Amino acid sequence: MSYDILQRLTETIASRKGAAAETSYVAKLFSKGEDAILKKVGEEATEVLLAAKGGDKAHLVYETADLWFHCLVLLEQHDLSINDVLIELARREGVSGITEKMGRKND
Amino acid sequence: MSYDILQRLTETIASRKGAAAETSYVAKLFSKGEDAILKKVGEEATEVLLAAKGGDKAHLVYETADLWFHCLVLLEQHDLSINDVLIELARREGVSGITEKMGRKND
Amino acid sequence: MSYDILQRLTETIASRKGAAAETSYVAKLFSKGEDAILKKVGEEATEVLLAAKGGDKAHLVYETADLWFHCLVLLEQHDLSINDVLIELARREGVSGITEKMGRKND
């Protein structure tokens, strides 16, 4: 299922790029430019934090979905897609296991 | 591919929960508690913004992967997973198309 | 001048606490509760980053003013004030010089 939904979302978002601003939320966001998209990413990250601290699981899922959705819009703005991120995650896993790799970077 | 990598990451992260802190980066993060995870989510969101403004596509992919990875850790901390987020995204699409739905929420 | 304006702002903000939501922006924010204030702090921090990257000095000043203003509201929400923050900054300076102190914490 995940492949389907992330792929379909990516295609839908791509189809909004360049469409008239009034035709959809995403078309409007693209028309406002990158800073508008980045403001949404910052806002949604804040909402994820507050939802986590609030302890309501459904709220946390909702806000995480919002954050990921706006990341997909940001990727499309840069002519990138979910696949680039998944390839990067797979690459790390391939190197030596994601958790060890992350550990070397962050410790 | 997406299903595989996101699913494998989810399983790897889940297996780190409760493991001794010194065994991996993720085990250490879980041992520090939720605020440590949330600090990483906030940091990585900031890095995504800076990478986007910097205009280096590979850097943006890298930081988005970091942000999503830490979101997976946060979900696991709350006994949730990527599947809950994907179901939420699919639900929105099912209602009336994701972009229209988002539009009603945000406009 | 700084003492005057920060002090006057603090007093104005304090006077809005508990006032009817429709009487002012700050009264409305207090009435919505802490998460609404924190969302504004997160949003304004994002705006500061974007303004800095945009390179427009007047914009950066504007957004920094917004961020500090909402920090004052947050402090008041916790029955704290600008003076507590200034005392903390002065305390650090007194210990051994602020920059050295910060260095020990962050390096």
Added chain:
Amino acid sequence: MSYDILQRLTETIASRKGAAAETSYVAKLFSKGEDAILKKVGEEATEVLLAAKGGDKAHLVYETADLWFHCLVLLEQHDLSINDVLIELARREGVSGITEKMGRKND
């Protein structure tokens, strides 16, 4: 007191600009460039949110001091200072009262 401490901090920070990186925390931050400063602003904003949700007043004061301190560094990076922010806050107050002004912008 506020004028003294904010003014002294501003002068100290300005004196670190261009100094050898190893001489102080702030000199090191300047030497790393703007993104390093912005990462700190993003991190400290996240810490303010977490401290507020944690409910420990002393912690909130501490993190707010950290956030403001790094805003002062950011302003200096752009050849601006606390005075520019205070003038902006005073200007808003002069127009028609800060809370009303903010209300018009944000409502």
